[in-house]
Amino acid sequence: MIATRAVHFMATAVTTGSVIFGVLIATPVLQHHAAAATSFRSRARWEIWASLVVAMISGAIWLLLQAASMSGMPLSEALTGEVLSTVVGETQFGEVTTIRAGFAICLAASLAYDRAAASRWLGLAVAVGLAGSLAWTGHAGSTIGASGYLHLTADALHATAAAAWIGGLVSLIIFLATAQIRENMSLVRDAVERFSTMGIVAVATILLSGGVNAAILVGSLRGLVGTEYGRVLILKLAIFAVMLAFAAINRLRLTPQLATIGSEQSSIALRQLIRNSAIEATLGLGILVIVGVLGTLHPAVHLISPASP
Numbered sequence: 001m002i003a004t005r006a007v008h009f010m011a012t013a014v015t016t017g018s019v020i021f022g023v024l025i026a027t028p029v030l031q032h033h034a035a036a037a038t039s040f041r042s043r044a045r046w047e048i049w050a051s052l053v054v055a056m057i058s059g060a061i062w063l064l065l066q067a068a069s070m071s072g073m074p075l076s077e078a079l080t081g082e083v084l085s086t087v088v089g090e091t092q093f094g095e096v097t098t099i100r101a102g103f104a105i106c107l108a109a110s111l112a113y114d115r116a117a118a119s120r121w122l123g124l125a126v127a128v129g130l131a132g133s134l135a136w137t138g139h140a141g142s143t144i145g146a147s148g149y150l151h152l153t154a155d156a157l158h159a160t161a162a163a164a165w166i167g168g169l170v171s172l173i174i175f176l177a178t179a180q181i182r183e184n185m186s187l188v189r190d191a192v193e194r195f196s197t198m199g200i201v202a203v204a205t206i207l208l209s210g211g212v213n214a215a216i217l218v219g220s221l222r223g224l225v226g227t228e229y230g231r232v233l234i235l236k237l238a239i240f241a242v243m244l245a246f247a248a249i250n251r252l253r254l255t256p257q258l259a260t261i262g263s264e265q266s267s268i269a270l271r272q273l274i275r276n277s278a279i280e281a282t283l284g285l286g287i288l289v290i291v292g293v294l295g296t297l298h299p300a301v302h303l304i305s306p307a308s309p
């Protein structure tokens with residue numbers, strides 16, 4: 001279950017983040033550079049199709065595993081039409097999975113026909129829906145009352161911002177590695193600056209929404225250090241801090257060095273930027289493995305008595 005959730009979160013993040021990068025960064029930067037745009041799009045298309053297919057297959061396996069755990073039967077006995085139709089038709093997880101499958105199919109259609117701007121914007125909307133709707137599959141989906149709406153909103157923003165940052169990093173690496181783009185440092189600089197600005201918005205959203213998630217699911221310092229859930233979250237925060245350090249080096253030290261067109265210094269900075277972005281993306285995918293674990297653990301708040309500090 002953890003492996004399937006982790007693969008699904010990674011594939012969803014790469015799919016959604018790459019679509020966001022394509023519409024909000026690559027399209028405006030490359031609008032007057034047809035050759036570079038064609039070259040980048042053909043590479044990005046493969047990457048998005050591959051991650052979307054992985055997201056759909058892992059999503060289907062997640063549904064089967066969830067059906068088995070909900071029915072209390074071994075997997076081999078749970079894969080009956082009766083059990084699956086009950087889970088799909090009568091559980092929140094089943095209903096959300098059906099809606100998310102619809103988002104994935106719409107996204108595939110918009111990818112198959114992305115010449116029209118309207119189709120690309122539809123693709124962006126359903127890609128955001130694919131990531132944001134993860135909130136209804138996790139702990140946020142079972143928080144009741146008024147804080148339930150707050151938790152779902154925060155978690156949907158959290159998963160979407162996480163996808164924009166990590167999936168966007170994967171597309172940024174493909175963008176910076178595209179020959180026609182590497183030769184034109186002003187394109188590189190334009191895309192890196194736009195991505196960095198989007199990154200700041202994503203990180204701020206992740207921090208605020210993550211704080212809401214943590215307040216609702218951890219609730220106390222004792223919950224954070226005294227439970228398995230809390231300690232796994234601390235590991236997640238530690239990796240997040242390292243990612244921020246790489247992002248800061250990229251923005252504050254390497255991006256300014258991209259200014260000097262054609263100089264040895266700017267091509268060294270570009271190489272370092274690609275390397276750092278690859279490290280950042282790998283750490284981000286690592287966080288999604290941790291998220292695969294977090295969602296299967298009892299939230300700390302349920303394990304610590306309210307009297308404790």
Ligand code: HEM
Pocket residue numbers: 009134135136137138139140155158159162163166206207209210211213214217233236237240243284287288291294295299
């Ligand atoms: C790169 C950084 C991060 C990424 C990629 C990330 C990603 C995610 C994702 C995809 C979820 C799952 C949503 C779900 O299943 O409902 C999640 C849940 C969560 N995140 Fe983050 N997150 C990041 C940083 C943070 C930070 C900084 C905090 C705390 C301030 C945080 C706290 C949480 C909590 C408490 C949950 C709920 C987990 C659960 O359902 O039990 N995350 N995160």
